[in-house]
Amino acid sequence: MSAINIKVDGIEIEVEPGTTILQAARQLGIDIPTFCYDPELPSNGACRICVVEVEKARSLVASCVAPVAPGMVIHTESERVVSARKAVLTLMVANHPLDCITCQKTGECKLQDYCYRYGVSDSDFGGEVKELSHDDSNAFFIRDMNKCILCGVCVGKCQDVVGAGAIDFTRRGFVANVGPPYEDRIEDSTCVFCGLCIDSCPVGALTPKYLLGRGRPWEVEKTETICPYCSIGCNINLHVKDNEVIEVTPVDNNPVNRGHLCVKGKFGWDYLKSRDRLTKPLVKSNGVFVEVSWGEALGYIVDQVEEVIARYGSEALMGLCSPKSTNEESYLFQKLIRSLGTNNIDSYTRHCHAPAVDGMMEAFGSAALTNSIEELASTEAVFVIAADPAESHPIIGYRIREAVRKGADLIIADPDLIGLTDLASHYLSLKAGSETELVNAMANVILEESLQDQAFIDKRTEGFAEFEKAVADYAPQSVTEKTGLSEDEIREAARAYASANKAAIISTVGIDHAGGNEKLVLALANLALLTGNLGKESAGLYLPYGENNLQGVSDMGALPAVLTGYQHVKEKAVREKFNRAWGVEIDKKPGVSAADVFENKKKNLIKAMLILDENPVSCLGGDDSDAAALLKNLDFLVVQDIFMTETAALADVVLPAAAFAEQQGTYTNTERRVQLSYPAVEAPGEAYPGWAIIAELAGWFGLEWNYNDPGDIFAEMASLTPQYAGISYERLTEEGGLQWPCPSDNHPGTPYLYEGRFGRGLGLFTIVEGETAPVPGVGLTVKGALSDHVCQCQSLNMSKRSVISNYINANRR
């Protein structure tokens, strides 16, 4: 269809068909006021403030919903329009508490702004004003419905975007209100406290409790940073006044989370100012911690570590780092350990995401999310198995919901009714442990009904012939008992997945602490290869990781067998490159893994351990666990953290670190996007950013490192890592996050992988048989997604029961 010519306030403009009057006006820089308009909720049209005059139309027209028509002549501020807008404002003001003096929203309230613009200071109707009691029931925010103007944006977000469905319009007429059903308290509703309603409310009806009275909008400094919780890496604004974070809001319109958050990112930061923060280096003397200076602590560490190395050799030293640390910190840490002569470096990631990494390495030759999070919103079919995305990665939950709203099929296979089941077009209540059988059976159906993408198979894969033979044994009839599903159910699901032009698979089998399952990953990889759902947009295999920098910490080579970018220590050329860059001799033997050590296979090997931001005692069974015993038996233990954790309590030296909001650094999210995070507040006491601590420690070890700031560290790392080679702090600052592979300065980054070739050349079909290990229920997934810092978070703690159970309840129906 051709473009449409219209006139707005005398200016002629040509726009695409389907453009609304509001959008056309905005293109011309004309500011039409809106309350209820939100780009995610296009057909609201409720508040009527945006009405404009259209020549020849009978009445005024709501510009936010009215599409333009050829030859339309529009007046956005005519007398008739202004009169109508004043009427709307006067009516709102007549039923609104005019307490702007103390209202938290003063200064960023749309009602206030428009009243100022149109000269409406009060109303003289003198009639009834609503007097509803505030809903103060929960730990996070206050609902004052007397200020609500019933624009309905919060309802739209809650119902359509998030799907919690905790609020809706209630009653009718003058007593119409917005709230939970039966006028329940929000605490008792299905609210998941994601904060989208608060972020979208144009007036002061919804206020975060912590923010109340703590600062005016103009007193606050906003810093963009990255949420430290899960591997989505939402972009957030930290609102700071007097060196304290008083509020967090999402960054609008970014390619990771758009303007969305979940309860963790929105409210999970009050631990930053906890009085229990570590502020000084501590050394244990006679079983008691004593505060010492940095020099004393670092010097002591060097002495002890060098002694262990002298006595037992470098292999007795191990570095354990965390999937929560920045890339810079992780890079330096593995550089330090390797510079001390051993490859015994690992992060806790190995334990939980090894199956995902190993599986993908085998099938594709590299291990990362094949596609981007945003692409999920446009896929045509989603297959969710052994996962609960709405709970573990809410942003993914939102995107799936959007895809379904746009017509995508949603196939869920799970023993439980997970979140999103209400949207599923196919729900397979399969028996735990039979996942691989199901997936193989689906492959069988796809081949039997010729739904595979043969062209893709022929051109891009190998191992198909053997796979085809093996999968012939998995006719759907033959797995009905094992899976507990009917033949029809399996067929329908297979068809739905295979017939879509682009389909995505989501599984979080890798986040399973109890020992996940590489078999399932391979089986799912087979499915994706079979249907050609790789190397194109809005398709792919999504195995999203738990912690925020799980991807990054692996990319940084904090792994026993590889250096940065998964370059293997066994390769001579690789070692030589790093030796040259670092001025050391890297051991060619791969180190031991955390799994090896903590599962007692190599427990007597390690005598000294440096642990960064990690708490194995808590994750592996508590103070009486084998893990705790192992740590207690070490000759020397150093722990760097922000709180005195159970693990830190066992250390010989504890070093106070800066938290995410207190340091600059990069994090790589699960879709391979490297994002730069800025500090917003100062670290308490003598706590320092991890990268600075390690650099300083390296100096004490006699290593000549020279970093002025984290940007230098990143630049060094990028020069050694092909996937990161084109990324720099300058580019990240200017362009925002970049997705690796980004091999050169002008490369735009890679939203989805394998467009041309797989990491290993051709994709590999593997034969997968037998049972999968039981995949844990929701609780463990939540724990995986919530870091230890949640336990220190007062607000999340107070409401932890309801936060977690709300997630469960909201998403189980």
Added chain:
Amino acid sequence: MYEKHLMICGATGCLSSGSNAVEEALVEELEKHGIKDKYRLVMGGCPGFCEVGPIIVVYPDEVFYCRLKPKDMSELVEKHLVGGEIVERLLYKGPDVDAPARFYDTIPFYAKQKFNVLRNSGIVDPESIDEYIMRGGYRAFTRALNLDPAAVCEEVKQAGLRGRGGAGFSTGLKWEFTNKAPGDKKYVVCNADEGDPGAFMDRSILEGDPHSILEGMLICGHAVGASEGYIYCRAEYPLAIKRLRIAIEQAEEYGLLGENILGFGYNFKLHIKEGAGAFVCGEETALLASIEGKRGMPRPRPPFPAQSGLFGKPTTINNVETLANVPLILKEGGAAEFVKIGTEGSKGTKVFALAGKIRNTGLCEVPMGITIREIIYDVGGGIKGGRDFKAVQAGGPSGGCIPAEQIDLPIDYDSLNEAGAIMGSGGLVVMDERTCMVDLARYFLSFTQKESCGKCTPCREGTKRMLEILNRISEGQGTPRDLDTLDSLAASIKDSSLCGLGQTCPNPVLSTIRYFKNEYEEHINEHYCRAGVCKELFNYWIDQEKCTGCTACVRACPVDAIEGEKKEPHEIIQELCTRCGSCIEKCPQDCILITRVGSEADVSN
């Protein structure tokens, strides 16, 4: 084999007058005489003349019995059924006839009526598909099946049928939009929500002739290409819902609904969706939301339902009465007949619900173009109690009043619009000098405020503020500025509301101010309600010359506020009087008058 059929009116008006008890008594009498099997009793549709209910019409004798009581049944059975003699006592009597009238053709109420939509009501058993077919039912549908869908739309368009729900949009054109809309799946929806207070036109059609709606929807479905339909019927009409369910079952049994209907390869499935007590769900987009299981709130248009309606598919929504007209047009020669009635711009008939201060209340179906004078005096029998006609409210809470000066206005869509009223669903409330126009506006506005869905600011908040002003005016607290405020508020609400409810709810206020501004000013400036309705603003006063001292009022007064001996003129003690009006009802001399508060002389007309 039955000897006679007795059609007992079981519709709204007669039910309230006790037709159930009459029917029970009739059955008892028949059983007493052991002759029940000889007579077919049908609790059927509405003959329209609610004022004289309960009504029983006897066929084939063609006798119209009215104002029946249970105790009349013994005479009816013995004298008429057994004895073969008409019971004159029970026939229609009134000041408009010289002798008791025997049947429809001699009852003046029916003289100017034309039964199109109500053609079967009161004549067929609503629960019999066979009787509907015998009267020509479903023939129009078979004729339509043999026509091209576009041709069906064209016939309806040429016949000039306009939507009877209120807006008066060309039905054929609306069908054409849906017919042309791209898409395989389309829907037909019947709006049977009938929310206007006091309206029961659609109810009578649904209860009295449900198959006519099915036939209308089938024809529509063929014309627009729909394979599924919904009848959205308000839950307050359980009898209508029951009759519709039976009708659908019967039609399915006869292969008139379902797959491959009559072998034409046409599939049509019909569902009933019950409303849940919301006036706003009569608005088409709110109705669709309700069928979809959502809260009944309107959506912005465009997109229009013809393009994107139920579940996002092209949908045609028609009112009950509109659909009931469709078989009449599509039957052989029907369109030509149809256009003979009515005016240039408004063809066909309209069913009106006559209510208020009129002698003959009830439903009437008249040709478009009939004047208000004819409706009130010929059909309606004139103003009750011999008072003067003041105004008629047309179109319920969305409509406006038409004053006595315009009594010769012909009733059709366009002339009503020009006069500041609307056709609406067909409610006509007739008013005399004892109706207060301020109170009338207040009454309608309190209805719309309660029914406002709350989505848009002008309607939700604006109706509340207008109502508060009207309340104050009727309590004597009004100020001159109030009229300006009402005017400007009403204009804003009309201009910027989201849906028809908001856009039309100021109409009663605007039209009463337009034609009866003096009444508003009297309320505000002189604290006087000359109609004697707003209790703070008038006194009752007994005309001392006319009073005969009969003590009827003294005895009627619940608070003993009237003094007076027999044969002496009575007097009202104003301090005690609550203005309940019991005295004025009882006075045989009509000598209790309305006066300003604290005034004795200067009586009202």
